[in-house]
Amino acid sequence: MFLLLSRYWWVLVLRGVIAILFGVLAFTLPMATLAALVLVFSVYAFADGSFAILTALAGREMTPNWWILFLQGVLGIGVGVLTLFNPEITAVALLLYIAAWAIVAGVLQIFAAVKLRHELTGEWWLALGGILGAAFGVALLWQPAAGALAVLWVIASYAVLWGVMLMIGGFDIHRARNHALVS
Template identity: 45%
Template sequence: MVTNSYPPGTVLMRPTLDALARNWWLILLRGILAIIFGVLTFIWPGLTLFTLVIFYGAFALLDGIFALVAAVTKGAPAPRWWLAIVGLLGIGAGVVTLMWPGITGLVLLYFIAGWAIASGIFEIIGAIRLRKEIDDEWMLIASGVLAVIFGLLILAFPGAGALGLAFAIGGFAVVYGGLLVAFALRLRKHAEVKI
């Protein structure tokens, strides 16, 4: 009788990681999209509220679609419900924002804060599930913690002003996107492992 023994950390021993690694490029797209969104807010810091709402709505919608596709794409049978929830939250936030572009500044702030906190919590949950499967899960934890802190800061200081808001959102998006890009590249390395 022949038994297969695989080195520790191979794809077959890490089903959640394998499922995410197959779709590493979707996580990469989420990171790139966040960076582009952040850079645009720095390039045009005097954005009108309407333009900021449209940018945010498009970002949240596309980010949600990429996360949802990564969660449901065929791969190893592994629980990716947390990524599906992040995707659904993003799609919901994007659709509501794009369908209601006349939203007031305060409502937009609370909407962004709620989305950031909820998405961050589920990214932290996902990272905790991955901690036994990947060495650098801290990148996903860091992006989740950053999102939660960002959401809480918006709730704590809603009157920071439009320019301050644009810079805060831009800075968050660039750092958050950078962490997602780094995480995606780690996933790509895992996807390239040959058994």
């Protein structure tokens, strides 16, 4: 898995940038309609899933664990498409979609970090991102009746933090790869 992620480290960074952009947009437009949030989230989930799948498929010959990233991608695309084709979705249903996605993606991220623990010294950033994602999903399930603005800010905060974790993980993998090439 390290070979796959070290070759495509920049995809983690790009996914992080996309997550941060989504989070900043959600922060700066707190009064946006729910339909706009649904559309923006749908595009974000679809883009994140697409990049994850492309990376997994490009590296399926490099590691038997490529399917972890592939599943994250399928999940992201599925949630993105489901959200796009259900624009009348309520805030609670959107919350449940996001919560389920965050929990599963977080658990898969933790699993990937565990697989990388012998190959990467900074795998804990990936694990921390996974823990953050899963905890975020559980928190959303715990308080589904929270106000729309509060939910929007939580989603924006999660996206920014998730993006930062992905970017740090991507740069850490890049540094580890460069160190391995020099050694």
